[in-house]
Amino acid sequence: MEKKDLDWGKLGFGYIPTDYRFVAHYKAGKWDEGGLTGESTVTMSECAGVIQYAQTCFEGLKAYTTKNGRIVTFRPDLNAERMISSAKRLMIPEVSKEMFLRAVDETVKANAAWVPPYGSGATLYIRPCLFGTGAVIGVAPAPEYEFRVFTTPVGPYFKGGIKPIRLMLSQYDRAAPHGTGDIKAGLNYAMSLYPGHVAHSKGYSENMYLDAATRTNVEETGGANFLFITKDGTVVTPKSHTILPSITRRSLVYIAEHYLGLKVEERVVPFEEVKDFAEAALCGTAAVISPVGAIDYEGGTISIPSGMDDMGPVTRKLRETIVGIQEGEIEAPEGWIREIC
Numbered sequence: 001m002e003k004k005d006l007d008w009g010k011l012g013f014g015y016i017p018t019d020y021r022f023v024a025h026y027k028a029g030k031w032d033e034g035g036l037t038g039e040s041t042v043t044m045s046e047c048a049g050v051i052q053y054a055q056t057c058f059e060g061l062k063a064y065t066t067k068n069g070r071i072v073t074f075r076p077d078l079n080a081e082r083m084i085s086s087a088k089r090l091m092i093p094e095v096s097k098e099m100f101l102r103a104v105d106e107t108v109k110a111n112a113a114w115v116p117p118y119g120s121g122a123t124l125y126i127r128p129c130l131f132g133t134g135a136v137i138g139v140a141p142a143p144e145y146e147f148r149v150f151t152t153p154v155g156p157y158f159k160g161g162i163k164p165i166r167l168m169l170s171q172y173d174r175a176a177p178h179g180t181g182d183i184k185a186g187l188n189y190a191m192s193l194y195p196g197h198v199a200h201s202k203g204y205s206e207n208m209y210l211d212a213a214t215r216t217n218v219e220e221t222g223g224a225n226f227l228f229i230t231k232d233g234t235v236v237t238p239k240s241h242t243i244l245p246s247i248t249r250r251s252l253v254y255i256a257e258h259y260l261g262l263k264v265e266e267r268v269v270p271f272e273e274v275k276d277f278a279e280a281a282l283c284g285t286a287a288v289i290s291p292v293g294a295i296d297y298e299g300g301t302i303s304i305p306s307g308m309d310d311m312g313p314v315t316r317k318l319r320e321t322i323v324g325i326q327e328g329e330i331e332a333p334e335g336w337i338r339e340i341c
Ligand code: PLP
Pocket: 060, 220, 221, 222, 223, 224, 225, 243, 244, 245, 246, 247, 248, 249, 283, 284, 285, 286
């Protein structure tokens, strides 16, 4: 199979339509089988649930080319499970784990020519999405839905690759105490656009959000969880019911404990404590592990000791290990890697 002629090393995080996507429809109380199509546009009622009441959720995962030339995905079963919890909360009929995994496998396999080569620094980002297509005018769940899985080749999420980024402490909240912060609802991202614009226009890469109830504890950014490293090498990550349960973070916690022999604390992290950490990073599918060099807040700056030039040693080890597992250089824990072709 011949790869597409792209400058893989120069890709940013943008949408490049690939040849195939998987589409299934929910009608009259059940999902059809679904299948591959070349059609990248969606036609639906002007009164669709997704358009009127933002009834939509999505997932994000990646396909990697391993050292020995295989194409694999990383823990897609956890994305399937998370999409089921998102769907439940938004009154969207669930897509079974079986259909989710089949859709991802088929889409990636059909787009194998778009999976960036090993060592290129790029990956194939997979975006499963689930949305109400049926018409609703009273506030209610839509009668019909579409499940779609498309792919796009991507490079680093943040400009500048893996150089440390600068964050702004947001004046806005990301998620209400008993709201939708722990699911991957499109609405969580719509409401982050304005705070994101404010941060970007001031030169920051992203926002750090605090918990909405007390505004004292670190939550996450618009698209990634946090990891901190204490001066004695302990990994600390915020525990909260209003952040997205990141698959990357859960994997890194395991890697820190079982591969690197580090101590890990999953707990409430007061913003007050951030100035005491030795390293800070964002983690997520898109972000992988992105080091944080500084955080500005009203009235001050926290300069993370690892600095703005390079990532700290523990962040580097975590990053190398997870990428090594994803690219087949380091043996993965049982069930983490799903071989596609
Ligand atoms: N937090 C938010 C708000 C996200 O959008 C993402 C991205 O999916 C993450 C965290 C990281 O989650 P994961 O590691 O499962 O990609």
